[in-house]
Amino acid sequence: MSKPDLRSDAGFLVEEPDLLPLALGCAILGTGGGGNPYLGMLRARELLRQGAQVRVIPFEALDDEAWVYALGGIGAPVVGVEKIKRGDECLRAMRAIEARTGKTASALISEEIGGSNGIEPIATAAQAGLPVLDGDGMGRAFPEVQMTTFFVYGQECSPAAVADDKGNVVTFDPVDTMHRLEALARAVTVQMGGGAGMCTAPMSMGFIRRAALPGTVTQALSIGRAILDARRTHADVLDRLLLAADATLLFTGKVTGVTRELKGGFSVGSVQVQGDAEYNGSTADVAIQNENLVLWIDGAVRVCVPDLIMLVERETGEPITTELVKYGLSIAIIGMPAHALLKTPEALKIMGPAAFGYPGIDFDAHRL
Amino acid sequence: MSKPDLRSDAGFLVEEPDLLPLALGCAILGTGGGGNPYLGMLRARELLRQGAQVRVIPFEALDDEAWVYALGGIGAPVVGVEKIKRGDECLRAMRAIEARTGKTASALISEEIGGSNGIEPIATAAQAGLPVLDGDGMGRAFPEVQMTTFFVYGQECSPAAVADDKGNVVTFDPVDTMHRLEALARAVTVQMGGGAGMCTAPMSMGFIRRAALPGTVTQALSIGRAILDARRTHADVLDRLLLAADATLLFTGKVTGVTRELKGGFSVGSVQVQGDAEYNGSTADVAIQNENLVLWIDGAVRVCVPDLIMLVERETGEPITTELVKYGLSIAIIGMPAHALLKTPEALKIMGPAAFGYPGIDFDAHRL
CATH class of the missing domain: 2.40.390.10 (CV3147-like)
Known part of the structure; x- marks a missing residue:
């Protein structure tokens, strides 16, 4: 984790040494699934090396009226390993929804902190020049689109969009239920080769405060760092992991x-x-x-x-x-x-x- | 067919007695497929009885700059018989594309004159208060979205949209190839229960003049009327059909x-x-x-x-x-x-x- 950045008032800038522990912590919170965060970590690292800056901010950093977009990859985890992403799938899905709604993003948030989708918003934020909120909609990994606290507590089902590595974007608007969105987006993802980037309907920061799980990016980072520190210092990894993860x-x-x-x-x-x-x-x-x-x-x-x-x-x-x-x-x-x-x-x-x-x-x- | 309408300068108003022969002619031009036009005919008849007016106009009736939308049903023909449409699927798909492009429709045209999609635009035109061009993009029926003269001669692959009977609309924009559009729209249609309404990218009337098959609505009507007339007058149906269809x-x-x-x-x-x-x-x-x-x-x-x-x-x-x-x-x-x-x-x-x-x-x- 970086030291507090004097140019800003909240959160921290993601630095290259944060990426490995973050990816590891996300994998732990994946509870066996959620996809491997390794490729997303490499993309994020590349972007940071090119000079991109990504700030992780706490919920307090934004006003209630700010618009937040939740995004992540959709598809079979195993495909995510073999099918290399173009890298801007989530960004293009988000831009499609932004253009449609006219609601400009002030920040991104992860749909699921567990697995590859814990790190995906970092890479997208680097491309978009946006901060990432320290939180998510699962606190772990789940297999389906509707399984987020965002949806449980009232996120609109549409508009939502998926984008693939060939430039194709499919927008769902309107959609009658989140289960329908899951079925439609899943079918499109299969046609897109089994993996795609997805963005769901914009949420106000006021809503995020009520419906999102706070602090989960920091949590993943702490867990990952505890494991890596323990390995480095030959401490008992399990003990340190239990402590860091409570x-x-x-x-x-x-x-x-x-x-x-x-x-x-x-x-x-x-x-x-x-x-x-x-x-x-x-x-x-x-x-x-x-x-x-x-x-x-x-x-x-x-x-x-x-x-x-x-x-x-x-x-x-x-x-x-x-x-x-x-x-x-x-x-x-x-x-x-x-x-x-x-x-x-x-x-x-x-x-x-x-x-x-x-x-x-x-x-x-x-x-x- | 109705008499020339004095309030207008081109084409003819569709009247209730036109619908049965039109449906029959479309079924003939379906070359064995294209779906059964009967249910679409019933919908069109209901709309005419409620006072809707639909004018079929020749290509000469519009300026080159007018925007034309091609639409029709997508899905397995056999599903079209068992899954009753809500009736405005094609209209909602078209409205989605209109809203997206800002190109207001001056007329509709059938993607395929053969089978159920020969009559589908009549029903949609009745709802939209638009005329239908006397022509189509196949002159027959074909099984896939990309098999139209529109696409062969340069229609854009996107935006396109499909809509179902529950209010769901899925928009494809951008799409890299028409074959991809076929694959994506087909997958979405399966999730929508096997049948949906589809609208493809707007075309200028100037383009339509080069890329569409003219006169096919009139042709279907003539074929259907020849068969019905022959049955009524106990003439040899096959002889009359061959003559009417050339x-x-x-x-x-x-x-x-x-x-x-x-x-x-x-x-x-x-x-x-x-x-x-x-x-x-x-x-x-x-x-x-x-x-x-x-x-x-x-x-x-x-x-x-x-x-x-x-x-x-x-x-x-x-x-x-x-x-x-x-x-x-x-x-x-x-x-x-x-x-x-x-x-x-x-x-x-x-x-x-x-x-x-x-x-x-x-x-x-x-x-x-």
Whole structure:
């Protein structure tokens, strides 16, 4: 993190050494999904090296009337690795909405801090010359467009736009429901080769203050820095990670089985873990659908979505995505309570266990 | 057809008795596909009964600078029968493009005269209070968005828009190729339930004069009236149809076999016909892909796309679509030469035999 910038009154300028820890922290908050932030980090680094400046600002830095645009990549995470972005997909999607609404952006905000979309707005902000708000709409990663606190608390469904690497822009306006937007944008993204940049309807800063999760960019940065510092100083990475993330250690053990299949565009399956000696023969099971959804220990639900379930390598603290988890890995399973805005009755309808096909699990009975 | 309207200087007002023959003529020009015009006809009739007026005008009626919008339904023809339209899909798609470009429509034109899209602009014109140009961009039916003379001769790929029955509108702008527009619009249409209204980029009347096929609304009307008149007066329907359409009788016989499967959203297959006695044991084969594509007689190519191949019931002149053709039908196969604008080298690339998977068939060697 940079020192306070004297030319400005709030937040901090992103500097090159911030990018690696930020990407790592975003990957941790991806709870197994959200896509790999590495390529986005390289793009952001390139832009900073060319002289671009990006300031991360707290919610207090803007007036209620300022317009904020939420953006991020849409598509299968695995495609994001193989299909190199042109780099201005999100920017062009945003410009399309700006032109349509006449509402000029004062700042950008991440749709989801977890995974690649945690860093995507940094690169877009560098291109647009705009600041990025220190916050997001998930506090983690979720697989679908409508699963944001923005939507839960009243963001308009339209206009929204997706843009691809060939210059194509598709605008959705009007759209009757956010689920429809998800279906339409997903179908367009598939035609665009499986990955695209997306921007949703502008939100006033007054709304953002009520509907967004504050401080999550800083949080990701702190988590990433804690892990990197611990590795450098040969401290216990897991301890430092738990401290920095204010997380709970739920289980440690060896992966003994993984089932995983592609179903409706999602990676769906489960991970079986045999506990380390101190767990006295206990086993853990993790249900996955792009992200880690439910953790059972000895058959009993221990943690469930929207609370965060993260799998990391026991020794290095490296986050393990649902695509890469495999037999024999020595892992720690850690948990973090989701932000309060994700746990209201209206939020749980959109991103609680039932929304992911577990209507029998009562979130409130298992919340961290 | 109505008498000349003294309040205006060109074309004719569509009256209720025009609608049935127009729909029938459009179905004939559908060459086996293009969707059933019946529901569109009912919508147009309802609008006329409510007092709407629609004038069909010749190309001479507008100045070069006037803006013309081409529109029609997009989707699987069979869905068009089961999924009742809200009725203003094309209008809302057009309004989206008008708002975006600031180019106010002076008239509408059909993307394709064959099938349901021959009558769709009549209903939209009734809602919009606009005239319809006597012409279209195919002179028949084709399965894909890019297969119009508009596109072949330079219509912009964007902006274009599709709208559904629930109020959703999706705009494509910019789009790099017309094939991309086809792919994106098709994917969106599937998410919209399989059928939607579509409007493409505005064209100047000067461009329309060079790129559109003139007189095809009048042609469809004449064909439909000839068939209905012949039925009413017990004249030979086939004779009257051939005369009105300036068409060639190619074969008559009984359908002895139909193979048909859904492949990539299209009805693909072939029809086998055993010739009537005067054909001395000859057989005909027709290749279909939504529309009738190629006619072989005794194994030799007789007619191929873009020339028109129509199957009609021998006695009634009723057009037989590729979905409804079946064993035992007594049919006549008639052919019409495509308009010259469909037979240039650049047009044949888009809608000649090779574009439909018959690179070995040389159109010029078989043209009617």
